[in-house]
Amino acid sequence: MADQVALLRDAANRMRVSAIEMTSASKSGHPTSGSSSAEVLATLFFDEMHYEVANPRNPSADRFVLSKGHACPILYAAWEEAGLLTHDDVLSLRKVDSDIEGHPTPRLSFIDVATGSLGQGLSCAAGMAYVGKYVDKSAFRVYCLIGDGESAEGSIWEAAAFSSYYKLDNLVAIVDVNRLGQSQATQLGHDVEAYARRFAAFGFHSIVVDGHSVEALLNAYKEARNTKNQPTAIIAKTFKGKDISGVENQDDWHGKPVPVEKADEIRAVLKSTKRHNWQIKAPPNDAPDTKLSFGNIHLSSPPSYKLGEKIATRAAYGTALVKLGDSSKRIMGFDGDVKNSTFSEKLLKKYPDQFVECFIAEQNLVGVAIGAGTRDRVVPFC
Amino acid sequence: MADQVALLRDAANRMRVSAIEMTSASKSGHPTSGSSSAEVLATLFFDEMHYEVANPRNPSADRFVLSKGHACPILYAAWEEAGLLTHDDVLSLRKVDSDIEGHPTPRLSFIDVATGSLGQGLSCAAGMAYVGKYVDKSAFRVYCLIGDGESAEGSIWEAAAFSSYYKLDNLVAIVDVNRLGQSQATQLGHDVEAYARRFAAFGFHSIVVDGHSVEALLNAYKEARNTKNQPTAIIAKTFKGKDISGVENQDDWHGKPVPVEKADEIRAVLKSTKRHNWQIKAPPNDAPDTKLSFGNIHLSSPPSYKLGEKIATRAAYGTALVKLGDSSKRIMGFDGDVKNSTFSEKLLKKYPDQFVECFIAEQNLVGVAIGAGTRDRVVPFC
Numbered sequence: 001m002a003d004q005v006a007l008l009r010d011a012a013n014r015m016r017v018s019a020i021e022m023t024s025a026s027k028s029g030h031p032t033s034g035s036s037s038a039e040v041l042a043t044l045f046f047d048e049m050h051y052e053v054a055n056p057r058n059p060s061a062d063r064f065v066l067s068k069g070h071a072c073p074i075l076y077a078a079w080e081e082a083g084l085l086t087h088d089d090v091l092s093l094r095k096v097d098s099d100i101e102g103h104p105t106p107r108l109s110f111i112d113v114a115t116g117s118l119g120q121g122l123s124c125a126a127g128m129a130y131v132g133k134y135v136d137k138s139a140f141r142v143y144c145l146i147g148d149g150e151s152a153e154g155s156i157w158e159a160a161a162f163s164s165y166y167k168l169d170n171l172v173a174i175v176d177v178n179r180l181g182q183s184q185a186t187q188l189g190h191d192v193e194a195y196a197r198r199f200a201a202f203g204f205h206s207i208v209v210d211g212h213s214v215e216a217l218l219n220a221y222k223e224a225r226n227t228k229n230q231p232t233a234i235i236a237k238t239f240k241g242k243d244i245s246g247v248e249n250q251d252d253w254h255g256k257p258v259p260v261e262k263a264d265e266i267r268a269v270l271k272s273t274k275r276h277n278w279q280i281k282a283p284p285n286d287a288p289d290t291k292l293s294f295g296n297i298h299l300s301s302p303p304s305y306k307l308g309e310k311i312a313t314r315a316a317y318g319t320a321l322v323k324l325g326d327s328s329k330r331i332m333g334f335d336g337d338v339k340n341s342t343f344s345e346k347l348l349k350k351y352p353d354q355f356v357e358c359f360i361a362e363q364n365l366v367g368v369a370i371g372a373g374t375r376d377r378v379v380p381f382c
Numbered sequence: 383m384a385d386q387v388a389l390l391r392d393a394a395n396r397m398r399v400s401a402i403e404m405t406s407a408s409k410s411g412h413p414t415s416g417s418s419s420a421e422v423l424a425t426l427f428f429d430e431m432h433y434e435v436a437n438p439r440n441p442s443a444d445r446f447v448l449s450k451g452h453a454c455p456i457l458y459a460a461w462e463e464a465g466l467l468t469h470d471d472v473l474s475l476r477k478v479d480s481d482i483e484g485h486p487t488p489r490l491s492f493i494d495v496a497t498g499s500l501g502q503g504l505s506c507a508a509g510m511a512y513v514g515k516y517v518d519k520s521a522f523r524v525y526c527l528i529g530d531g532e533s534a535e536g537s538i539w540e541a542a543a544f545s546s547y548y549k550l551d552n553l554v555a556i557v558d559v560n561r562l563g564q565s566q567a568t569q570l571g572h573d574v575e576a577y578a579r580r581f582a583a584f585g586f587h588s589i590v591v592d593g594h595s596v597e598a599l600l601n602a603y604k605e606a607r608n609t610k611n612q613p614t615a616i617i618a619k620t621f622k623g624k625d626i627s628g629v630e631n632q633d634d635w636h637g638k639p640v641p642v643e644k645a646d647e648i649r650a651v652l653k654s655t656k657r658h659n660w661q662i663k664a665p666p667n668d669a670p671d672t673k674l675s676f677g678n679i680h681l682s683s684p685p686s687y688k689l690g691e692k693i694a695t696r697a698a699y700g701t702a703l704v705k706l707g708d709s710s711k712r713i714m715g716f717d718g719d720v721k722n723s724t725f726s727e728k729l730l731k732k733y734p735d736q737f738v739e740c741f742i743a744e745q746n747l748v749g750v751a752i753g754a755g756t757r758d759r760v761v762p763f764c
Contacts, residue, residue: 118742119536149719152543152743154501154536161534165569183722187547187741194583201576201583252722337531340565340634359569360500361534 004047008214010271012042015077016243017263017270018090022073024260026094029102032241032253034074036178036211037145040236043217044143045078050281053082056110059290059375060283062140063112063128067121068147068176069103070255076100079110081275112374119153122146122173123367126163129171129231130356130368131377135330138287141170141225148188149181151195157202158364163231164203165359171231172224173204176211178240182254192235199233211236292330292376300326318343321381325351334369334382336362344381358382386429390596392653393660394424397459398625399645399652400472404455406642408476411484414623414635416456418560418593419527422618425599426525427460432663435464438492441672441757442665444522445494445510449503450529450558451485452637458482461492463657494756501535504528504555505749508545511553511613512738512750513759517712520669523552523607530570531563533577539584540746545613546585547741553613554606555586558593560622564636574617581615593618674712674758682708700725703763707733716751716764718744726763740764 016031016038023029044064051061066075076090085100092098099107103116113124125144132140146156163171179190188194196206205227209216217236224232240254241247244262267273300323305311324331325347333355339345348355356372358365369380398413398420405411426446433443448457458472467482474480481489485498495506507526514522528538545553561572570576578588587609591598599618606614622636623629626644649655682705687693706713707729715737721727730737738754740747751762 149742152540152741154538154540154743154745156536157539158534158536161569181719181742183717183719183727184739187543197583198580201579335565337563337565345565357566359534360531360563361536363536 005214006271007276008039008042008046011046011081011276012038012214013243013266013270014273014275015042015074015081016266018077018080018087019073020244020258020263021260022076022090022093023257025091027257028094028255029073029257030070030255031073031258032244032247032256033068033071033147033178034077035242035244036238036240037068037071037176038074038242039212039214039217040145040174040176041074041078042081043214043221045082046276046278046280047218048221049143050140050283052283053084053280056084057375058283059136059287059377060138060140060285062283063125063142065113065115065121065125065128065142065144066104067115067125067144068118068150069115069121071147072102072104075104082278082280083275084110106374113370118147118150119155120363120367122156122159123162123364124371124374125171125173126159126168126364127368127371128374129163129168130166131372132170132287133166133168134353135332136287136377139284140287141172143172143174145174145176148175148177148179148195149186151175152187155363155367158361159367160199160202160204162358162361162364162368167229168231169228172221172234173199173231174234174236176236176238178238179249180240180251180254184251190237192237195235196233199235204231204233206233206235208235208237211238212242290330290376292328292379294379297324297328297331297379299323314342318346321347322350324381325354328379329354330378332356332372332378332380334358334365334372334380336360336365387596388653389658390421390424390428393428393463393658394420394596395625395648395652396655396657397424397456397463398648400459400462400469401455402626402640402645403642404458404472404475405639407473409639410476410637411455411639412452412637413455413640414626414629414638415450415453415529415560416459417624417626418620418622419450419453419558420456420624421594421596421599422527422556422558423456423460424463425596425603427464428658428660428662429600430603431525432522432665434665435466435662438466439757440665441518441669441759442520442522442667444665445507445524447495447497447503447507447510447524447526448486449497449507449526450500450532451497451503453529454484454486457486464660464662465657466492488756495752500529500532501537502745502749504538504541505544505746506753506756507553507555508541508550508746509750509753510756511545511550512548513754514552514669515548515550516735517714517760518669521666522669523554525554525556527556527558530557530559530561530577531568533557534569537745537749540743541749542581542584542586544740544743544746544750549611550613551610554603554616555581555613556616556618558618558620560620561631562622562633562636566633572619574619577617578615581617586613586615588615588617590617590619593620594624672712672758674710674761676761679706679710679713679761681705696724700728703729704732706763707736710761711736712760714738714754714760714762716740716747716754716762718742718747718764
């Protein structure tokens with residue numbers, strides 16, 4: 001364990017250095033938002049999560065959603081550390097012909113949903129967790145890193161309410177409480193207990209940790225695994241620009257590269273500048289390899305309307321949805337408490353396992369459907 | 383007090399009867415959503431709130447926002463009971479040429495903001511409360527009735543976070559926890575303690591009451607008045623379709639008129655079918671009668687850009703905003719933690735009292751600005 005802790009600290013710092021280098025090379029990007037979450041990502045990627053480096057879309061692999069998408073340099077650095085990306089790859093950050101963009105996109109094999117517009121990631125993660133638990137019935141877990149500023153977005157709380165209502169104990173939200181937003185301190189600053197109270201009130205098991213402590217993070221993930229029937233929120237107290245001298249915990253460093261020399265002090269504490277040969281835990285391979293496309297999904301019988309007949313669009317929608325449901329177990333309807341208006345309740349009545357009530361929270365509804373639709377698990381309708 | 387309680391109960395029941403009559407006449411509308419909130423409205427309008435019946439837009443008058451706008455028949459019934467509307471007026475509900483619409487609109491003198499799209503009212507109410515406390519420095523209070531199903535909307539929690547951050551102790555959110563949404567029971571059903579925990583975690587003083595108890599409601603308003611430096615949430619446990627026999631607390635009665643005969647049982651318990659001659663408490667008349675229009679607001683100096691000069695729109699915006707601020711104390715900028723990108727920080731620097739940081743919660747930002755912009759108090763920019 002002691003060795004592993006030291007190795008993970010080294011990984012976090014190598015990732016910090018790489019993020020500084022790539023944002024210096026691009027003369028733009030968010031090294032400070034990444035530096036606050038370096039230990040979170042290092043512990044997740046090199047101790048906690050089960051996945052295949054060579055095949056990030058393995059259907060049984062754990063999912064990671066970077067809801068604070070602007071912090072993606074540290075995510076690219078994690079995949080560099082894992083061995084999927086080269087240092088040259090990540091140094092192409094924000095170049096016009098590079099997929100290593102300023103915000104993550106699913107063009108990259110290790111990204112399921114595009115993030116960057118804040119507040120959307122937890123809904124997508126909840127959709128993935130719902131599918132894992134109720135559709136795939138797989139052991140894969142879903143980790144979502146949220147910014148503290150971003151937690152002011154109501155969609156986060158819509159997703160939180162949804163996640164506890166459906167007892168998504170395979171979902172872990174991690175809040176990177178680095179205190180500083182883009183233009184000033186956040187509403188709650190470093191009041192991590194306030195975040196914990198909010199998530200607890202929304203039905204989560206809340207754990208407050210020092211987000212730069214590898215030991216604390218590993219223990220928190222373990223506690224989350226042992227938590228049943230409710231999702232977990234790990235409230236990680238961190239510092240923006242952590243370990244970047246003259247930058248850490250200072251205003252006015254959001255979204256700005258820092259001089260590359262500032263990486264020297266971090267480099268100096270590394271035991272090894274060379275990436276470690278990590279033994280990543282293999283996924284359980286218990287999720288079906290569902291290759292769904294619209295090609296093999298069809299109406300069980302053709303529309304039977306007569307020419308000129310007037311049918312409300314919503315009535316035709318409900319009827320068609322059931323016919324699609326006849327042809328595939330993976331057709332799924334998502335509703336915002338209007339199923340008796342939209343006639344999607346027809347699907348609920350015939351195939352209750354293929355229907356998700358999302359209540360009056362439309363942003364979350366769309367996010368959940370997007371998350372559910374990744375990796376060919378479900379074909380969402382909403 | 384005993385007399386007043388009996389009078390208020392009578393008022394609530396007369397309002398229930400009227401709402402049933404108007405929705406029967408229109409053959410559409412939401413009598414059940416109104417019936418659950420009849421005592422809340424009766425106690426607010428005929429005991430708690432300070433206003434002028436003849437002039438609902440008195441700048442010093444208390445504000446009422448019906449965020450669950452579909453319940454408006456009961457609101458029209460309250461204004462009928464107050465003497466502003468006749469019974470014939472309210473019986474024109476949903477007629478094509480009537481302003482007594484299916485959802486409230488500000489064409490009506492007693493409505494400040496249109497509601498009906500759920501989740502938006504509390505933000506508007508927070509904007510009004512912000513202006514009352516910090517701009518008008520008036521004693522007026524703001525009451526906002528929210529549906530329980532609607533409380534799943536994230537914008538409610540954005541507004542809640544904003545309201546406690548700015549210590550809006552002149553704001554009272556009342557949640558009508560009638561358990562039933564449009565198509566099924568809500569996420570939290572009648573778990574009023576869960577609502578209380580959520581609002582408390584978001585910085586509110588939470589009070590749980592029997593929402594059909596006149597005494598409990600009056601006490602709660604008093605407790606709210608005595609609560610300083612934080613807003614209050616009154617969690618009112620109610621029953622949808624309350625006192626409508628065969629309808630109360632039953633599924634499948636959302637948004638449907640009920641047979642007008644169902645009003646008979648309610649009528650039978652009335653001491654008087656005639657409206658009471660209420661002595662409404664007068665507003666304090668401590669808010670300036672601000673008649674602002676764009677006509678008397680101007681740039682303090684004309685734009686000085688040279689023809690062909692390239693200026694970023696956001697830079698020109700920041701410069702123009704300050705020049706507008708020079709000409710009026712009522713110009714106000716609202717920001718979503720991007721003031722260093724949009725240059726609205728120029729207004730903050732020169733006129734800090736004319737700037738409101740709304741953090742990363744854009745829906746609430748817009749709602750707050752709308753609320754602030756009502757009754758000619760503030761000219762919002764965001």
